[in-house]
Amino acid sequence: MNNVVDHDTLTINTLIDIPTLKKGAMKDSAPYVAAPEFQQALGFPGELVDDWQARAIEKFGELLKKSRALQVYMDSCVKCGACTDKCHYFLGSSDPKNMPVARQDLLRKIYRRYFTFAGKYFPRLVGAEDLTEAVLDDWYSYFHQCSQCRRCSVYCPYGIDTAEISMAAREIMDHIGKGQKYCNEILGKVHKIGNNLGLPVAALINTVEDLEEDLEEETGVTVRLPVDEKGADILLVTPSADFFAEPHVDGLMGYAKVFHQAGVSWTISSYASEAANFALFIGSYEQMKLVAERIRKAAEDLGVKRIIFGECGHAWRVAYSFLNTLAGPFDFLDAAYPIPQHICEFTWDLIEKGELRLDKSANDHMTLTFHDSCNVARGSRMGDYPGGQFEIPRAIIRACCNNFVDMAADTIKEGTFCCGGGGGLLTDDLIDIRTRGAAPRMQALQDVVTDHGVTHMVAICAICKSQFAKVMPTYGFAMDNVVSLHQLVSNAIVLDGQNVNGVEHTDLDPGSQAQ
Amino acid sequence: MLSTIYAVLFYIAMAVFTVGLVYRIRLYARTPAPLKIPTTPAPVTRSGVVLRMAKEVVFFESLFKANKWIWLFGWVFHVALLLVLIRHLRYFTEPVWWWVKWAQPFGLYAGFALLGGLFALWVRRIAVERIRYISAPSDHLMLLLLIGIGISGLMMKFVAHTDIVALKAFVLGLVYFSWQPLPADPLLLIHLGLVLVLMIIFPFSKLLHAPGLFFSPSRNQVDNPREQRG
Numbered sequence A: 001m002n003n004v005v006d007h008d009t010l011t012i013n014t015l016i017d018i019p020t021l022k023k024g025a026m027k028d029s030a031p032y033v034a035a036p037e038f039q040q041a042l043g044f045p046g047e048l049v050d051d052w053q054a055r056a057i058e059k060f061g062e063l064l065k066k067s068r069a070l071q072v073y074m075d076s077c078v079k080c081g082a083c084t085d086k087c088h089y090f091l092g093s094s095d096p097k098n099m100p101v102a103r104q105d106l107l108r109k110i111y112r113r114y115f116t117f118a119g120k121y122f123p124r125l126v127g128a129e130d131l132t133e134a135v136l137d138d139w140y141s142y143f144h145q146c147s148q149c150r151r152c153s154v155y156c157p158y159g160i161d162t163a164e165i166s167m168a169a170r171e172i173m174d175h176i177g178k179g180q181k182y183c184n185e186i187l188g189k190v191h192k193i194g195n196n197l198g199l200p201v202a203a204l205i206n207t208v209e210d211l212e213e214d215l216e217e218e219t220g221v222t223v224r225l226p227v228d229e230k231g232a233d234i235l236l237v238t239p240s241a242d243f244f245a246e247p248h249v250d251g252l253m254g255y256a257k258v259f260h261q262a263g264v265s266w267t268i269s270s271y272a273s274e275a276a277n278f279a280l281f282i283g284s285y286e287q288m289k290l291v292a293e294r295i296r297k298a299a300e301d302l303g304v305k306r307i308i309f310g311e312c313g314h315a316w317r318v319a320y321s322f323l324n325t326l327a328g329p330f331d332f333l334d335a336a337y338p339i340p341q342h343i344c345e346f347t348w349d350l351i352e353k354g355e356l357r358l359d360k361s362a363n364d365h366m367t368l369t370f371h372d373s374c375n376v377a378r379g380s381r382m383g384d385y386p387g388g389q390f391e392i393p394r395a396i397i398r399a400c401c402n403n404f405v406d407m408a409a410d411t412i413k414e415g416t417f418c419c420g421g422g423g424g425l426l427t428d429d430l431i432d433i434r435t436r437g438a439a440p441r442m443q444a445l446q447d448v449v450t451d452h453g454v455t456h457m458v459a460i461c462a463i464c465k466s467q468f469a470k471v472m473p474t475y476g477f478a479m480d481n482v483v484s485l486h487q488l489v490s491n492a493i494v495l496d497g498q499n500v501n502g503v504e505h506t507d508l509d510p511g512s513q514a515q
Numbered sequence B: 001m002l003s004t005i006y007a008v009l010f011y012i013a014m015a016v017f018t019v020g021l022v023y024r025i026r027l028y029a030r031t032p033a034p035l036k037i038p039t040t041p042a043p044v045t046r047s048g049v050v051l052r053m054a055k056e057v058v059f060f061e062s063l064f065k066a067n068k069w070i071w072l073f074g075w076v077f078h079v080a081l082l083l084v085l086i087r088h089l090r091y092f093t094e095p096v097w098w099w100v101k102w103a104q105p106f107g108l109y110a111g112f113a114l115l116g117g118l119f120a121l122w123v124r125r126i127a128v129e130r131i132r133y134i135s136a137p138s139d140h141l142m143l144l145l146l147i148g149i150g151i152s153g154l155m156m157k158f159v160a161h162t163d164i165v166a167l168k169a170f171v172l173g174l175v176y177f178s179w180q181p182l183p184a185d186p187l188l189l190i191h192l193g194l195v196l197v198l199m200i201i202f203p204f205s206k207l208l209h210a211p212g213l214f215f216s217p218s219r220n221q222v223d224n225p226r227e228q229r230g
């Protein structure tokens, strides 16, 4: 890339200065356009249609009728500017069109021109514009520089959520034949093969068998990772990156150990071997429903009683917030447990009941901090009280290690900064904006590294983990400075019968014995 | 003649304002919100949502989190506007309600706070590069319109008194459809004229943020998707 990040300006010590504007700085940062075959596979036109203006306006009008959020958000912005310094992509790139309100305005100016009285008759006055090719180019660039992280919506006095607006814009672009290669290809793979990676059943089974061998070697205990086991109690739906990427896979081994120690029967499904639902990113309700229904079908076919999701941010948002609506009701599952449940909820429940034996010192070689993933933080919940999504992961971390420090208060929990790779941006053609978007998080991390000697950052999202592993070296960290939460659990957990320092471990405290 | 023009304009403005707003609110209410998208952490009960909304409406809670200056100026302006509107109720009621009487002095000082808030917001709109960038001409004009209303109003109190007894007769005449002459005082005509303009543009402008806030799914939804389908 010729437009690489300037290290001097990014790895500075003072936290997140608001930059002066550099107009057009990221104008040319646009992802590859989806090829016709991948567009058509999702029912979209193969390439930009001739009457794209008319079709775009028509689609826009349709979306306005279908989404109260879009309609209200288009009308309500007062241009107060409160959101202007809240987007990590703006902070990292200085491009004014990456200010949330300016990003919204790319769509809003078209809304005003074609759908409002003021914009039809006094366009200049209210900043309304015709839908020209230049506008479409801006849409394609800047709506793919939004990770739909919802940080801006926390601070807007009307809760205007730029994520909703980006989703609508991408949906419009898909329908005129200008879709994004990365997301649309991946959705095609999910429909065809069952996961984002296009990992076929045989390869999946090979992979988990290797992992089972590793686990046995490490612990001396047979820990299984069952695939397609009918009649299992729990269906685990996890991002496919968990099957092979680092540090994801260490998390997967952590889930397996927890299930093993809890003595529950569980299985992965090869049909729904993917928690991710990229249809969220392209704003397609129909696609999102189709992908969600795969999970329902897998649960029904396998006859499970519970569904548990692995560590993935947007997948958890879709699961927690939308699954019931998209593919419910799930009355065939056991209502005694949350439907669906997050792996952190499951693990924390066991820890609270004293059913896991955790040796904190196993993580003594690290000082840890926690990165709240945006979709978990601002688009979902864990546990039965607001904010459980912040407390439960931290409680697990504290139960698994001795050294934990939080990053600065305005960069975590509901104010968390995106990793920079969410929302369908985790592709090499967008590496420049991804690296820039990571800047605020990297600065916050640098601060706790300097002040508290933090060595590793914990994440509970497949995208965050991949993104950090990729961009952290640019900021002077190592790629393995990001770890999975269940990797900590995996390190700390002591299984019944496990070899510890050459001695077979038997449970000495019957009080903490699993059922 | 002048009285007739203003009377007719008043009815037109009132009609546009009411019909426009009702139409918009109906549109918001009828447009489906198929998925649950509250910005979390969000309340898990209806009453929790009422509290969340109340904090937004009364204290501008999110704006407070975002930016203390914008919050200060915006909040002062809105509270002052409320007090000023209460003060103006005395022109529409006979006898004047006790609490309106009681609020009169507050309403008066609020007039200055209102102008102060508006000017401060305008200075920010011009001086802060980011906010200047996102401002359309209408954003500046909206502030100017409100400033014009504020200045003309205060001038009638402090510079050139207008005949408020005759004014009240005119206003009550409008309300009860027995029209009375309007004092031909230029300041008053400007003041009323600008208010009528504001009422007319309300349903077509960003002033729709007022009803919009109550319909914003990220703020008004209960966080209970696992229990209840959208």
Ligand code: SF4
Pocket: A086, A087, A088, A089, A098, A099, A100, A103, A145, A146, A147, A148, A149, A150, A151, A152, A153, A161, A162, A163, A166, A418
């Ligand atoms: S949703 Fe996130 S990425 Fe998108 S504009 Fe808002 S802050 Fe930026």
Ligand code: SF4
Pocket: A076, A077, A078, A079, A080, A081, A082, A083, A084, A100, A101, A155, A156, A157, A158, A159, A160
């Ligand atoms: S904070 Fe909300 S109202 Fe203010 S400029 Fe941003 S989107 Fe518009």
